[in-house]
Amino acid sequence: xxxxxxxxxxxxxxxxxxxxxxxxxxxxxxxxxxxxxxxxxxxxxxxxxxxxxxxxxxxxxxxxxxxxxxxxxxxxxx
Numbered sequence: 812x813x814x815x816x817x818x819x820x821x822x823x824x825x826x827x828x829x830x831x832x833x834x835x836x837x838x839x840x841x842x843x844x845x846x847x848x849x850x851x852x853x854x855x856x857x858x859x860x861x862x863x864x865x866x867x868x869x870x871x872x873x874x875x876x877x878x879x880x881x882x883x884x885x886x887x888x889x
Contacts (some may be wrong), residue, residue, distance in 0.1 A: 847872075 826843075833841035840849065851872060852865030861869070881889045 830842055833839075833845075839845045851869050852861055878889065
């Protein structure tokens with residue numbers, strides 16, 4: 812195993828620990844999902860359509876995730 816493999820495994824372990832603590836405490840805003848939802852403008856009690864910056868962040872997130880899936884499934888061709 813290379814140092815890169817160990818680094819990715821360490822990062823994954825750290826993520827599981829932080830996410831697990833947030834879930835155990837019932838702190839939904841502390842989870843990765845909670846942070847993404849806040850970044851995309853999904854807030855509790857908010858009324859009305861998304862703002863322009865929220866729409867842009869949602870589109871850019873969708874575009875990035877679509878690229879990431881294609882990138883991973885094609886072996887890096889895209």
